[in-house]
Amino acid sequence: MRNWNEGNDSAHAPIQTYSLKKTLLCLLLFALVCTTNSFSQTTYTIKGKITDATTGDAIPFANVGIKASLAGATTNFDGFYQITFTPPADSVIVTYVGYESKSKPIKPDLTEQTIDIQLSPGTLQLKEVRIFAGENPAYAIMRKIVAGKDKNNTDQLDAYEYESYNKIQIDIDNLSDKFRNRKSVKKMTHIVDKYDEVKGENGETIIPIFISESVSDVYYRRNPKKKKEIINKTKVSGVGLTDGSLVSQLIGSSFQQYNFYNNWLNILDKDFVSPIADSWKVYYEYYLSDSVKNGDQYDYQIDFEPKHEQDLAFIGSFWVDGETYALTQMDVSVGKRANLNFIEKIKVQQSYEFFEEQNEWVTSKTRVLIDVDEPTKQTAGMLLKFYSANSKYKINSPRDPKFYDTAIELKEDYMQHDSAYWQKSRPESLSANELLSFQLVDSLKMLPVVKTYTEILNILVNGYKRIDKWNIDIGPYLYLYANNKVEGHRFRLGFKTDPGFSRKWIFSGYGAYGTKDKAFKYGAGMDYIIDRQPWTMAGISYSKDLERLGVSAETIGPNTLFGAFSRFGAFRRAYWQEDISAYFKRELVKGLTGSIQIRHRDFRPLFPFTYKTNPEAGIESPVKSTFDITEINLETRLASKETFLQNDNERISMGNGNSPAFTLRYTLGIKNFLGGDFNYNKFSFNIKQSFRFGVIGRTYYNVTFGLIPSTLPYPLLYTPLGNESLFYVDNAFNLMRYFEFMSDRYVALRVEHNFEGFLLNRIPAIRKLKLRMLATGRVFYGSVSDANLSLSTTTDESGNEIQAFNKLKDRPYIELGYGIDNIFKAGRIDFVHRLTYLSNPNVTPFAVKISFWFSL
Numbered sequence: 001m002r003n004w005n006e007g008n009d010s011a012h013a014p015i016q017t018y019s020l021k022k023t024l025l026c027l028l029l030f031a032l033v034c035t036t037n038s039f040s041q042t043t044y045t046i047k048g049k050i051t052d053a054t055t056g057d058a059i060p061f062a063n064v065g066i067k068a069s070l071a072g073a074t075t076n077f078d079g080f081y082q083i084t085f086t087p088p089a090d091s092v093i094v095t096y097v098g099y100e101s102k103s104k105p106i107k108p109d110l111t112e113q114t115i116d117i118q119l120s121p122g123t124l125q126l127k128e129v130r131i132f133a134g135e136n137p138a139y140a141i142m143r144k145i146v147a148g149k150d151k152n153n154t155d156q157l158d159a160y161e162y163e164s165y166n167k168i169q170i171d172i173d174n175l176s177d178k179f180r181n182r183k184s185v186k187k188m189t190h191i192v193d194k195y196d197e198v199k200g201e202n203g204e205t206i207i208p209i210f211i212s213e214s215v216s217d218v219y220y221r222r223n224p225k226k227k228k229e230i231i232n233k234t235k236v237s238g239v240g241l242t243d244g245s246l247v248s249q250l251i252g253s254s255f256q257q258y259n260f261y262n263n264w265l266n267i268l269d270k271d272f273v274s275p276i277a278d279s280w281k282v283y284y285e286y287y288l289s290d291s292v293k294n295g296d297q298y299d300y301q302i303d304f305e306p307k308h309e310q311d312l313a314f315i316g317s318f319w320v321d322g323e324t325y326a327l328t329q330m331d332v333s334v335g336k337r338a339n340l341n342f343i344e345k346i347k348v349q350q351s352y353e354f355f356e357e358q359n360e361w362v363t364s365k366t367r368v369l370i371d372v373d374e375p376t377k378q379t380a381g382m383l384l385k386f387y388s389a390n391s392k393y394k395i396n397s398p399r400d401p402k403f404y405d406t407a408i409e410l411k412e413d414y415m416q417h418d419s420a421y422w423q424k425s426r427p428e429s430l431s432a433n434e435l436l437s438f439q440l441v442d443s444l445k446m447l448p449v450v451k452t453y454t455e456i457l458n459i460l461v462n463g464y465k466r467i468d469k470w471n472i473d474i475g476p477y478l479y480l481y482a483n484n485k486v487e488g489h490r491f492r493l494g495f496k497t498d499p500g501f502s503r504k505w506i507f508s509g510y511g512a513y514g515t516k517d518k519a520f521k522y523g524a525g526m527d528y529i530i531d532r533q534p535w536t537m538a539g540i541s542y543s544k545d546l547e548r549l550g551v552s553a554e555t556i557g558p559n560t561l562f563g564a565f566s567r568f569g570a571f572r573r574a575y576w577q578e579d580i581s582a583y584f585k586r587e588l589v590k591g592l593t594g595s596i597q598i599r600h601r602d603f604r605p606l607f608p609f610t611y612k613t614n615p616e617a618g619i620e621s622p623v624k625s626t627f628d629i630t631e632i633n634l635e636t637r638l639a640s641k642e643t644f645l646q647n648d649n650e651r652i653s654m655g656n657g658n659s660p661a662f663t664l665r666y667t668l669g670i671k672n673f674l675g676g677d678f679n680y681n682k683f684s685f686n687i688k689q690s691f692r693f694g695v696i697g698r699t700y701y702n703v704t705f706g707l708i709p710s711t712l713p714y715p716l717l718y719t720p721l722g723n724e725s726l727f728y729v730d731n732a733f734n735l736m737r738y739f740e741f742m743s744d745r746y747v748a749l750r751v752e753h754n755f756e757g758f759l760l761n762r763i764p765a766i767r768k769l770k771l772r773m774l775a776t777g778r779v780f781y782g783s784v785s786d787a788n789l790s791l792s793t794t795t796d797e798s799g800n801e802i803q804a805f806n807k808l809k810d811r812p813y814i815e816l817g818y819g820i821d822n823i824f825k826a827g828r829i830d831f832v833h834r835l836t837y838l839s840n841p842n843v844t845p846f847a848v849k850i851s852f853w854f855s856l
Helices: 004-040 137-147 183-192 245-250 419-425 432-444 448-462 560-565 615-620 786-791
Strands: 044-052 063-066 072-074 080-085 091-095 102-105 112-114 117-119 159-173 207-221 226-238 264-267 270-273 284-294 297-306 315-320 327-334 343-355 360-372 381-395 408-410 465-467 472-474 481-484 488-497 505-514 520-532 535-548 574-589 592-605 627-638 644-647 650-653 661-669 680-692 698-707 745-754 772-783 813-823 827-834 846-852
Touching: 063 080, 072 080, 091 117, 102 117, 137 284, 137 297, 159 432, 207 432, 226 245, 226 419, 226 432, 245 644, 264 343, 343 381, 408 644, 448 465, 505 535, 615 786
Parallel strands: 044 112, 044 117, 226 408
Antiparallel strands: 044 080, 063 072, 063 091, 091 102, 159 207, 159 381, 207 226, 264 270, 284 297, 297 315, 315 327, 327 343, 343 360, 360 381, 465 472, 472 488, 481 488, 488 505, 505 520, 520 535, 535 574, 574 592, 592 627, 627 661, 644 650, 661 680, 680 698, 698 745, 745 772, 772 813, 813 827, 827 846
């Protein structure tokens, strides 16, 4: 018989096996479907550029994210971003410090799309950060950054060189209705308004007035510290400007570089404290915003803001490498509340590139924006945009020191280029806005009204009216008219030739006439540029004119405004002078200039004056009231950091940085040579310097030591420059009368310290006025030898009493002052106290002097 239980077990086995297989098959199919669905999900890519809605400039380091998603990116230095994400997603959002956040929708049916976003400037304010008990975590990082500054600062390398591309654009913006309705402006806006590409995001008019490009090679060595730039090519289009040598030098790399490793950055001739300065704790608050793991180290983002918003300090962020603590990115701004005039905002952005061969970080790209506020509500503002990109670095291969002697050099063919050259040299192509700006500027500068305004501006700046037909400049206008008791109404007209006449020869001359003395005065000069590299000149000049003791042209120096106004008034101790001279001047090496001059002049006084021709004879000595001198002047000037620009047929100094300038001068008088009456020697040594005095401002001093070890009539001794006017004069003793003191051995010291808002910024009631406090001091000490005193007489040839001169006694002349600068953004008031020689005739012990300066 069959065993049913056994048979039943055998019958159930296949059913159980089938059920198991079916279950496994279902699980396998489910897993396959899920996997297929997972792999079939499409990834989306969004890319684009983030720009400033006001300026059109790229915004680097901005945060770009997908709303309600973890996907995001940060824009690179040129403002570009790219994000890859998986749906769902409906919009992209951009946030950045100093700008209003903004979002734009994402098109759902496109797997790849470009979304460009413009951000509108907002409040320069960092997000709220809470610091709990214990040390601020940013401080430990800051100490390491400061400790590594010498190592990471490229200026500490033995040498470096690179190629630099620079781009500058200047626009007029924020046109008020009144400004816009001016006839001259209407003609400009009529051209510009046709193009949407140069309008702001809200359709406001922006007028481009200048755009340029340049490519140059930059060279640096540390010991001795020298820098040189060879400008290879420039392309300039500007309203009222041409692609001349001066403009081409200004748009190069030398004036577009900023080193945050230095304690102070000079922008617009103002000192801004670096966020990584040695005194960082004094000026800034810091917040560790982010840290990103990079191998075994972390890269850090630190946000910062000034402790006092009126200080010349930055707000922004920087990023540092977690291993070397070197800067990798910098993004800083200066807001409207800082102690600056006419400036709405300054923004500096910088990126750094790692140079693997030398294990160094070097500056790669720099972008600077300066937003100039409209001076009044009836005018317009201005935007200045600078962009610099450095490449092809070569490190620690110094060249011969003589190679660096010319700081800025233009290649002979710097204006010869084509479009192919610029396409190859640009780090990135010009935007549609920039391409159009080149065309618009060329159109605008041809408008007759623009030419007229340009000519007026040129007269105001240079003091001359250019006559293109004759290639001469007429002026200077400051000397056209004067009135004094000697000449009455004085009228003067002068000229000089311009580069259109000659690139080598410069001719000049003037004529003047007084309605009271009915006498003509005149002069002429001829200069010849022997060489431009190194700068070498020679020339001769002749003049016959009225001068006055203690206020002569050589005493006043380069202060042309004071020189012009000194022709007004009483004009005491005037004398006729006929002056003929010849000179040769050459830059021997960079920063060292030598000159030689031979000069003959006479002295014909219009005031009672005599001197003894034989002082040994005592009272019996013959006296004389006139004299002639022939002298040779030798001068050497050392200013190692001074940079010069060549402006057509002249050189313009761009300053000597914080370094001192030394001038040594020797004068040899020769008797009986060309009619000279005296043998004599004169020595003088001058030192002047402007430097940053830490956190309390900037100090300027000028000190001169002089010696005249010869016996001479007192008009040939040294006379310190006095000032009897209402105005404060920088290079004068402001409470000393004209011709009050004479010396043949002396020391003269002028000191001024500007606190630049350091004190007044801390006073809540007045800090909004942006006033700046300053302190001044003047000291003069000297003496006159007995031999020189013995030459003086108390009576003239007819026996009438005459006035001689005063000399210092056993104490120096001292005046001290204090003042307030930046009153209504232009005025300055100085309160000056005279401390010594108060019993001298007609002395003013205290005076309030005013002056006006255009200052940012």
